[in-house]
Amino acid sequence: MKKIFQKIMGTLIVTAMVINVVSAAYASSSISSQKSEINQKIQETKESLNEVNSQKAESEDKVEELSGQIGSYESQISSLESEIEEKTNEVQEMQKKLDELEAEREKNQKLLDERLITLYEKGEVSYIDMLLSSADLSQFISNYYMIETLTAADKDLIENLENDKKEIADTQDKLNASLDEIETKKTELESIKKQLSDAKDEEQSKVDELTEQSHDLESDVEEYEKKMKELDAKEKAQEEALRKKYEEAKKKAEQAASANSGSSSSSSSSGSSSSSGTVSSKGFIRPVTSGKITATMYYSSGSYHGAVDFGVSTGTPVYAAADGIVVTSTWGGSDSYGYYIKIKHYNGLYTLYAHGSSLKVSVGQEVKQGDLIMLSGNTGNSTGPHLHFEVRVAPGGYSNRVNPLNYLP
Ligand SMILES: [Zn+2]
CATH class of the missing domain: 2.70.70.10 (Glucose Permease (Domain IIA))
Structure with a gap:
């Protein structure tokens, strides 16, 4: 147990030492690793962006399709509405006709009633009056039949009016029934349209959310690309500094070599030379x-x-x-x-x-x-x-x- 602990500690210490030494060296060349890291992030973000955009396009297609369906239901509903309006007008017209016929019937009924009253008033008692007031028998008969004939005509007229009314009322009933049917159909279509509208709203909110995500990812990519540019510039500056340093050191080495060329070749290796092989x-x-x-x-x-x-x-x-x-x-x-x-x-x-x-x-x-x-x-x-x-x-x-x-x- 103790041995294992020592071994682990030893490994940790060695690892820490390696990391320390390396990280110092790493810092100066970390630009390339930062660049590859950011490059990877850019690739990943672009992949996510493509995914989001394709999902968005899919949702937009669905919204468009639903809009088309809703539009077709709307035009069906509006044609039903104009049918309803038409039929309602017809029903109202029939009502007007019925009212007119009713008025005429009432008028004729009144006329008939008046005649009947006259006839009644001239009833049994009045026959004598009629007889007396008539110049002769033929006039009496003529008066009597005239009233009878008029009464019969009134009765016919009223009967005809009643028949007309009944016919119109039948048609009106039929119209009302078909109106009911149309209303039911309209309600049905409206409920389907409502379902489609709800689905469309849901899909649209998906589109909105995806649009926001897409914008976020786009600005992420922009930010990464900006960072990449900064790193490129930094790297270029570093390379330039390294190149300058090399040129200066080279010049110095060449000058030292030409200064040494006079003396003998005893110091070809000028280094610290723990290993002067x-x-x-x-x-x-x-x-x-x-x-x-x-x-x-x-x-x-x-x-x-x-x-x-x-x-x-x-x-x-x-x-x-x-x-x-x-x-x-x-x-x-x-x-x-x-x-x-x-x-x-x-x-x-x-x-x-x-x-x-x-x-x-x-x-x-x-x-x-x-x-x-x-x-x-x-x-x-x-x-x-x-x-x-x-x-x-x-x-x-x-x-x-x-x-x-x-x-x-
Ligand atoms: Zn090798």
């Missing part, structure tokens, strides 16, 4: 003082390697192969270099040191040949502790790698 004709020393070469430009499998591997245990000091400026000091990824350093030398060549356990110099730092720059390790795509050493004729691109054995002593 043999210098090659190309001006390079081996980056490690121990360790056998375990792999060269091609692996034993035959696949391209583009570097030289030195079999050294983790923590072995790694030295700058020649004077120069540190242009990279960073974490290169677990599937790649791990912790690594890249130096630009004054002859225009680059050297690269990979799979380190600890970075000892930072970007922009001037180094002398033999300066400690890194401790070797087993980080990144590495199957065992070793130093991976590359020489390049240009900073980027694997095709710019040349055989280190042609440059080393």
